[in-house]
Amino acid sequence: MKPVRAGMVGLGTIHAIHAEAFKPDAKGEAGQVESEKYPPREISAVFDIDAGLRAKRAVELSCTAHDSYESMVNDPEIDVIDITLPHALHYEFARKALDHGKHVLVEKPMAPLSDQCRDLIEIARRNELVFTVAENTRFVHAYKEVKRLLDEGVIGVPRLVRTFISGSEVVRLRDTSLWKGRIDGTVGGAIMDAGPHSFYLLKWLFGSISQLRASQYKLVDESEVEDHAIVSGTLDNGTIFSSEFTFTAEMPWNERLEVYGSEGTIVVDQLSNPPMVIYNGELDFYGTRHIAVPYDPIWWKGSSIVAGVHDFLGAVSGNRPVTVDPGDGCYAVEIVEAAYRSCSSNGQVVFIQ
Ligand SMILES: NC(=O)c1ccc[n+]([C@@H]2O[C@H](COP(=O)([O-])OP(=O)(O)OC[C@H]3O[C@@H](n4cnc5c(N)ncnc54)[C@H](O)[C@@H]3O)[C@@H](O)[C@H]2O)c1
Missing domain, CATH: 3.40.50.720 (NAD(P)-binding Rossmann-like Domain)
Incomplete structure:
Protein backbone atom coordinates (compact mmCIF):
# COMPACT_ATOMS: atom_id res chain seq x y z
CA MET A 1 0.00 0.00 0.00
CA ARG A 138 -12.57 12.68 20.62
CA PHE A 139 -9.73 10.20 21.14
CA VAL A 140 -9.12 10.67 24.88
CA HIS A 141 -9.60 7.20 26.31
CA ALA A 142 -11.45 8.36 29.43
CA TYR A 143 -13.95 10.38 27.39
CA LYS A 144 -14.65 7.43 25.12
CA GLU A 145 -15.38 5.37 28.24
CA VAL A 146 -17.65 8.11 29.60
CA LYS A 147 -19.54 8.10 26.31
CA ARG A 148 -19.98 4.31 26.47
CA LEU A 149 -21.17 4.40 30.10
CA LEU A 150 -23.58 7.26 29.44
CA ASP A 151 -25.04 5.35 26.49
CA GLU A 152 -25.48 2.33 28.78
CA GLY A 153 -27.32 4.55 31.28
CA VAL A 154 -24.89 3.73 34.12
CA ILE A 155 -25.48 7.07 35.90
CA GLY A 156 -29.03 7.67 34.67
CA VAL A 157 -29.98 11.02 33.19
CA PRO A 158 -27.23 13.68 33.33
CA ARG A 159 -28.30 16.71 35.37
CA LEU A 160 -25.09 18.70 35.61
CA VAL A 161 -21.77 18.63 33.73
CA ARG A 162 -18.56 20.43 34.60
CA THR A 163 -15.38 20.61 32.52
CA PHE A 164 -12.11 22.16 33.59
CA ILE A 165 -8.91 22.58 31.54
CA SER A 166 -5.92 23.81 33.51
CA GLY A 167 -2.25 24.37 32.99
CA SER A 168 0.30 27.13 32.78
CA GLU A 169 1.07 29.38 29.85
CA VAL A 170 2.41 32.13 32.12
CA VAL A 171 5.95 32.06 30.72
CA ARG A 172 4.75 32.16 27.10
CA LEU A 173 2.09 34.79 27.89
CA ARG A 174 4.73 37.05 29.48
CA ASP A 175 7.01 36.78 26.45
CA THR A 176 5.75 39.54 24.19
CA SER A 177 7.77 38.19 21.25
CA LEU A 178 5.55 35.07 21.15
CA TRP A 179 2.05 34.78 19.66
CA LYS A 180 0.40 33.19 22.74
CA GLY A 181 -0.32 36.48 24.47
CA ARG A 182 -0.86 38.58 21.34
CA ILE A 183 -4.33 39.11 19.97
CA ASP A 184 -3.04 39.16 16.38
CA GLY A 185 -1.64 35.65 16.88
CA THR A 186 -4.30 33.98 19.00
CA VAL A 187 -7.43 36.00 18.09
CA GLY A 188 -8.47 35.31 21.70
CA GLY A 189 -7.19 33.81 24.92
CA ALA A 190 -8.27 30.85 27.03
CA ILE A 191 -11.74 30.67 25.43
CA MET A 192 -10.33 30.55 21.87
CA ASP A 193 -7.51 28.23 22.84
CA ALA A 194 -9.04 25.73 25.27
CA GLY A 195 -12.76 26.33 24.67
CA PRO A 196 -12.99 24.27 21.46
CA HIS A 197 -11.96 21.12 23.38
CA SER A 198 -14.74 21.45 25.96
CA PHE A 199 -17.42 22.68 23.57
CA TYR A 200 -16.67 19.77 21.25
CA LEU A 201 -16.81 17.37 24.23
CA LEU A 202 -20.16 18.71 25.44
CA LYS A 203 -21.68 18.40 21.95
CA TRP A 204 -20.33 14.88 21.47
CA LEU A 205 -21.43 13.53 24.85
CA PHE A 206 -24.60 15.49 25.55
CA GLY A 207 -25.74 17.51 22.52
CA SER A 208 -25.92 21.19 21.69
CA ILE A 209 -25.80 24.19 24.00
CA SER A 210 -28.98 26.26 24.09
CA GLN A 211 -27.77 29.28 26.08
CA LEU A 212 -24.65 30.47 27.85
CA ARG A 213 -23.04 33.33 29.71
CA ALA A 214 -19.32 33.88 30.03
CA SER A 215 -16.78 35.86 31.99
CA GLN A 216 -13.08 36.27 31.41
CA TYR A 217 -10.11 37.33 33.54
CA LYS A 218 -6.52 38.33 32.86
CA LEU A 219 -3.90 37.70 35.53
CA VAL A 220 -0.77 38.04 33.38
CA ASP A 221 -0.21 41.77 32.87
CA GLU A 222 2.10 41.48 29.86
CA SER A 223 -0.49 39.51 27.89
CA GLU A 224 -3.23 41.00 25.69
CA VAL A 225 -5.62 38.05 26.07
CA GLU A 226 -7.64 36.44 28.86
CA ASP A 227 -5.90 33.63 30.71
CA HIS A 228 -8.92 32.45 32.69
CA ALA A 229 -12.57 32.09 31.70
CA ILE A 230 -15.82 30.54 32.87
CA VAL A 231 -18.61 29.67 30.45
CA SER A 232 -21.85 28.24 31.82
CA GLY A 233 -25.42 27.65 30.72
CA THR A 234 -27.76 24.91 29.65
CA LEU A 235 -27.85 22.31 26.93
CA ASP A 236 -30.81 21.62 24.64
CA ASN A 237 -31.72 18.58 26.77
CA GLY A 238 -31.91 20.73 29.91
CA THR A 239 -28.59 19.64 31.45
CA ILE A 240 -26.74 22.46 33.21
CA PHE A 241 -23.09 22.90 32.18
CA SER A 242 -20.12 24.85 33.38
CA SER A 243 -16.75 24.99 31.57
CA GLU A 244 -13.73 26.64 33.12
CA PHE A 245 -10.33 27.27 31.57
CA THR A 246 -7.18 28.55 33.20
CA PHE A 247 -3.66 29.16 31.88
CA THR A 248 -2.26 30.12 35.27
CA ALA A 249 -2.27 26.80 37.14
CA GLU A 250 1.30 25.78 37.97
CA MET A 251 0.87 22.06 37.44
CA PRO A 252 1.00 19.66 34.49
CA TRP A 253 -1.74 20.22 31.92
CA ASN A 254 -4.89 18.58 33.17
CA GLU A 255 -8.51 18.07 32.23
CA ARG A 256 -11.39 17.28 34.55
CA LEU A 257 -14.88 16.17 33.62
CA GLU A 258 -17.63 15.68 36.18
CA VAL A 259 -20.97 14.28 35.09
CA TYR A 260 -23.70 14.27 37.74
CA GLY A 261 -26.60 12.00 36.74
CA SER A 262 -29.89 10.95 38.34
CA GLU A 263 -28.36 7.62 39.47
CA GLY A 264 -24.68 8.34 39.89
CA THR A 265 -21.67 10.46 39.06
CA ILE A 266 -18.60 10.04 36.89
CA VAL A 267 -15.44 11.98 37.71
CA VAL A 268 -12.48 12.11 35.31
CA ASP A 269 -9.24 13.76 36.42
CA GLN A 270 -6.25 12.93 34.24
CA LEU A 271 -3.70 13.58 36.99
CA SER A 272 -5.46 11.45 39.61
CA ASN A 273 -4.80 7.77 40.08
CA PRO A 274 -7.10 6.30 38.95
CA PRO A 275 -8.15 8.97 36.44
CA MET A 276 -11.77 7.81 36.36
CA VAL A 277 -14.11 6.98 39.28
CA ILE A 278 -17.85 6.26 39.29
CA TYR A 279 -20.00 7.00 42.34
CA ASN A 280 -23.41 5.46 42.90
CA GLY A 281 -25.28 7.42 45.51
CA GLU A 282 -24.56 9.25 48.75
CA LEU A 283 -23.20 6.22 50.66
CA ASP A 284 -20.71 5.21 47.96
CA PHE A 285 -17.81 6.96 49.70
CA TYR A 286 -15.02 5.17 47.84
CA GLY A 287 -16.65 4.94 44.44
CA THR A 288 -15.66 2.38 41.81
CA ARG A 289 -12.28 2.77 40.15
CA HIS A 290 -12.85 2.47 36.43
CA ILE A 291 -9.68 0.53 35.68
CA ALA A 292 -10.37 0.34 31.93
CA VAL A 293 -8.81 3.81 31.82
CA PRO A 294 -5.08 3.57 32.57
CA TYR A 295 -3.31 6.10 34.76
CA ASP A 296 -1.04 7.95 32.35
CA PRO A 297 -0.42 11.53 33.52
CA ILE A 298 2.35 12.06 30.96
CA TRP A 299 0.97 10.72 27.69
CA TRP A 300 -2.86 10.70 28.10
CA LYS A 301 -3.13 13.75 25.85
CA GLY A 302 -0.29 12.85 23.49
CA SER A 303 -1.86 9.47 22.82
CA SER A 304 -5.15 11.12 21.87
CA ILE A 305 -3.38 13.53 19.50
CA VAL A 306 -1.52 10.63 17.86
CA ALA A 307 -4.79 8.69 17.55
CA GLY A 308 -6.44 11.71 15.90
CA VAL A 309 -3.66 12.01 13.32
CA HIS A 310 -3.93 8.27 12.62
CA ASP A 311 -7.68 8.53 12.20
CA PHE A 312 -7.28 11.38 9.71
CA LEU A 313 -4.65 9.50 7.68
CA GLY A 314 -6.90 6.43 7.73
CA ALA A 315 -9.71 8.51 6.23
CA ASP A 325 -16.97 15.63 11.84
CA PRO A 326 -15.67 19.01 10.60
CA GLY A 327 -19.13 20.44 11.27
CA ASP A 328 -18.56 19.79 14.99
CA GLY A 329 -15.20 21.61 14.80
CA CYS A 330 -17.07 24.57 13.32
CA TYR A 331 -19.76 24.26 16.01
CA ALA A 332 -17.10 24.58 18.72
CA VAL A 333 -15.95 27.85 17.14
CA GLU A 334 -19.56 29.12 17.03
CA ILE A 335 -19.72 28.57 20.80
CA VAL A 336 -16.37 30.37 21.22
CA GLU A 337 -17.89 33.33 19.36
CA ALA A 338 -21.03 33.22 21.54
CA ALA A 339 -18.89 33.15 24.69
CA TYR A 340 -16.96 36.23 23.56
CA ARG A 341 -20.25 37.99 22.75
CA SER A 342 -21.36 37.32 26.31
CA CYS A 343 -18.03 38.56 27.73
CA SER A 344 -18.26 41.77 25.76
CA SER A 345 -21.78 42.43 27.09
CA ASN A 346 -20.80 41.97 30.75
CA GLY A 347 -21.88 38.35 30.95
CA GLN A 348 -25.33 38.65 29.40
CA VAL A 349 -27.03 35.43 28.39
CA VAL A 350 -26.49 34.51 24.73
CA PHE A 351 -29.03 32.19 23.12
CA ILE A 352 -27.63 29.77 20.54
CA GLN A 353 -29.76 29.36 17.41
N1 LIG B 1 -4.54 19.76 20.82
C1 LIG B 1 -3.91 20.33 21.82
O1 LIG B 1 -4.08 19.96 22.96
C2 LIG B 1 -2.97 21.47 21.55
C3 LIG B 1 -1.96 21.77 22.47
C4 LIG B 1 -1.10 22.84 22.16
C5 LIG B 1 -1.29 23.59 20.99
N2 LIG B 1 -2.32 23.26 20.15
C6 LIG B 1 -2.56 24.07 18.94
O2 LIG B 1 -1.48 23.88 18.04
C7 LIG B 1 -1.25 25.09 17.32
C8 LIG B 1 0.21 25.49 17.50
O3 LIG B 1 0.46 25.69 18.86
P1 LIG B 1 1.95 25.50 19.45
O4 LIG B 1 1.82 25.59 20.92
O5 LIG B 1 2.58 24.30 18.87
O6 LIG B 1 2.66 26.81 18.91
P2 LIG B 1 4.23 27.10 18.82
O7 LIG B 1 4.40 28.54 19.00
O8 LIG B 1 4.99 26.20 19.72
O9 LIG B 1 4.59 26.70 17.31
C9 LIG B 1 4.12 27.43 16.21
C10 LIG B 1 5.14 27.33 15.09
O10 LIG B 1 4.60 28.03 13.95
C11 LIG B 1 5.68 28.73 13.33
N3 LIG B 1 5.16 29.84 12.55
C12 LIG B 1 4.68 31.01 12.99
N4 LIG B 1 4.29 31.79 11.94
C13 LIG B 1 4.54 31.06 10.83
C14 LIG B 1 4.34 31.33 9.43
N5 LIG B 1 3.84 32.49 8.99
N6 LIG B 1 4.70 30.37 8.56
C15 LIG B 1 5.24 29.20 8.99
N7 LIG B 1 5.47 28.92 10.29
C16 LIG B 1 5.09 29.83 11.19
C17 LIG B 1 6.56 29.18 14.49
O11 LIG B 1 7.87 29.50 14.07
C18 LIG B 1 6.49 27.95 15.40
O12 LIG B 1 7.53 27.05 15.12
C19 LIG B 1 -2.27 26.09 17.84
O13 LIG B 1 -3.40 26.05 17.03
C20 LIG B 1 -2.62 25.54 19.22
O14 LIG B 1 -3.90 25.94 19.67
C21 LIG B 1 -3.13 22.21 20.40
Missing part, protein backbone atom coordinates in the same frame (compact mmCIF):
# COMPACT_ATOMS: atom_id res chain seq x y z
CA LYS A 2 1.30 3.45 -0.96
CA PRO A 3 2.12 5.55 2.12
CA VAL A 4 0.17 8.73 2.83
CA ARG A 5 2.73 11.52 2.46
CA ALA A 6 2.43 14.52 4.75
CA GLY A 7 3.73 18.06 4.69
CA MET A 8 3.92 19.59 8.17
CA VAL A 9 3.73 23.34 8.67
CA GLY A 10 4.43 25.09 11.99
CA LEU A 11 7.16 23.10 13.70
CA GLY A 12 6.61 24.16 17.32
CA THR A 13 5.40 22.43 20.49
CA ILE A 14 2.44 20.43 19.24
CA HIS A 15 4.00 19.56 15.91
CA ALA A 16 6.37 17.26 17.80
CA ILE A 17 3.41 15.15 18.96
CA HIS A 18 1.82 15.12 15.48
CA ALA A 19 5.20 13.95 14.15
CA GLU A 20 5.17 11.06 16.68
CA ALA A 21 2.13 9.70 14.84
CA PHE A 22 4.33 8.93 11.83
CA LYS A 23 6.65 6.61 13.77
CA PRO A 24 5.99 2.89 13.32
CA ASP A 25 5.82 2.39 17.11
CA ALA A 26 3.64 5.48 17.81
CA LYS A 27 1.51 5.01 20.92
CA GLY A 28 -2.05 6.13 20.18
CA GLU A 29 -5.27 5.54 22.03
CA ALA A 30 -4.82 4.20 25.58
CA GLY A 31 -1.07 4.10 24.98
CA GLN A 32 -1.37 1.26 22.45
CA VAL A 33 0.89 0.93 19.40
CA GLU A 34 -1.43 1.44 16.44
CA SER A 35 0.86 0.75 13.47
CA GLU A 36 -1.15 -2.23 12.25
CA LYS A 37 -4.45 -0.39 12.47
CA TYR A 38 -3.47 2.59 10.35
CA PRO A 39 -2.01 3.08 6.87
CA PRO A 40 1.66 3.39 6.02
CA ARG A 41 2.57 7.03 6.38
CA GLU A 42 5.56 9.28 6.08
CA ILE A 43 6.54 12.88 6.61
CA SER A 44 7.57 14.05 3.18
CA ALA A 45 8.36 17.70 3.89
CA VAL A 46 8.29 20.43 6.52
CA PHE A 47 7.96 24.19 6.53
CA ASP A 48 8.32 26.81 9.27
CA ILE A 49 8.96 30.52 9.05
CA ASP A 50 12.03 29.88 11.19
CA ALA A 51 14.66 28.76 8.64
CA GLY A 52 16.95 27.22 11.27
CA LEU A 53 14.12 25.18 12.76
CA ARG A 54 12.88 23.84 9.42
CA ALA A 55 16.41 22.81 8.41
CA LYS A 56 16.90 21.05 11.76
CA ARG A 57 13.56 19.23 11.64
CA ALA A 58 14.14 18.16 8.03
CA VAL A 59 17.37 16.46 9.11
CA GLU A 60 15.74 14.86 12.17
CA LEU A 61 12.76 13.61 10.17
CA SER A 62 14.78 12.75 7.02
CA CYS A 63 12.54 14.82 4.77
CA THR A 64 12.59 17.91 2.55
CA ALA A 65 12.59 21.43 4.03
CA HIS A 66 10.59 23.83 1.88
CA ASP A 67 11.66 27.46 1.97
CA SER A 68 8.13 28.77 1.40
CA TYR A 69 4.58 27.58 1.97
CA GLU A 70 3.90 28.25 -1.70
CA SER A 71 6.51 25.67 -2.63
CA MET A 72 5.07 23.19 -0.09
CA VAL A 73 1.50 23.36 -1.43
CA ASN A 74 2.83 22.90 -4.97
CA ASP A 75 4.86 19.82 -4.02
CA PRO A 76 3.41 16.81 -5.90
CA GLU A 77 5.05 14.47 -3.35
CA ILE A 78 2.63 15.68 -0.65
CA ASP A 79 -0.91 14.26 -0.18
CA VAL A 80 -1.88 15.96 3.09
CA ILE A 81 -0.92 19.12 4.93
CA ASP A 82 -0.86 19.04 8.72
CA ILE A 83 -1.18 22.58 10.11
CA THR A 84 0.12 23.31 13.62
CA LEU A 85 0.38 27.09 13.43
CA PRO A 86 -0.77 30.04 15.53
CA HIS A 87 -4.58 30.46 15.36
CA ALA A 88 -4.55 33.58 13.19
CA LEU A 89 -2.90 31.60 10.36
CA HIS A 90 -5.21 28.56 10.33
CA TYR A 91 -7.69 29.85 7.77
CA GLU A 92 -5.23 31.25 5.26
CA PHE A 93 -2.94 28.19 5.35
CA ALA A 94 -5.75 25.62 5.30
CA ARG A 95 -7.47 27.39 2.45
CA LYS A 96 -4.34 27.53 0.35
CA ALA A 97 -3.69 23.81 0.86
CA LEU A 98 -7.28 22.89 -0.04
CA ASP A 99 -7.11 25.14 -3.12
CA HIS A 100 -4.03 23.17 -4.19
CA GLY A 101 -5.81 19.82 -3.85
CA LYS A 102 -4.24 18.72 -0.54
CA HIS A 103 -6.16 16.99 2.25
CA VAL A 104 -5.89 19.07 5.43
CA LEU A 105 -5.71 18.43 9.15
CA VAL A 106 -5.60 21.67 11.15
CA GLU A 107 -5.04 22.11 14.87
CA LYS A 108 -7.80 23.67 16.97
CA PRO A 109 -9.49 26.06 16.65
CA MET A 110 -10.39 25.01 13.09
CA ALA A 111 -10.25 28.73 12.26
CA PRO A 112 -10.82 31.74 14.50
CA LEU A 113 -14.19 32.62 12.88
CA SER A 114 -17.06 30.23 12.21
CA ASP A 115 -17.60 31.81 8.76
CA GLN A 116 -14.04 30.80 7.91
CA CYS A 117 -14.70 27.25 9.18
CA ARG A 118 -17.78 26.98 6.98
CA ASP A 119 -15.79 28.26 4.01
CA LEU A 120 -13.05 25.63 4.53
CA ILE A 121 -15.61 22.83 4.91
CA GLU A 122 -17.30 23.91 1.69
CA ILE A 123 -14.04 24.11 -0.30
CA ALA A 124 -13.03 20.65 0.93
CA ARG A 125 -16.45 19.25 -0.02
CA ARG A 126 -16.27 20.82 -3.48
CA ASN A 127 -12.73 19.55 -4.09
CA GLU A 128 -13.53 16.11 -2.59
CA LEU A 129 -10.77 16.41 -0.02
CA VAL A 130 -10.56 15.14 3.55
CA PHE A 131 -10.57 18.07 5.94
CA THR A 132 -11.05 18.32 9.68
CA VAL A 133 -9.77 19.80 12.91
CA ALA A 134 -7.26 17.87 15.05
CA GLU A 135 -9.74 17.68 17.95
CA ASN A 136 -7.93 15.15 20.11
CA THR A 137 -10.73 15.26 22.71
CA VAL A 316 -7.38 9.82 3.50
CA SER A 317 -6.22 6.34 2.49
CA GLY A 318 -9.37 4.39 3.27
CA ASN A 319 -12.06 6.46 1.62
CA ARG A 320 -14.12 6.62 4.82
CA PRO A 321 -15.25 9.67 6.83
CA VAL A 322 -13.00 11.13 9.52
CA THR A 323 -14.22 10.46 13.05
CA VAL A 324 -14.20 14.16 13.97
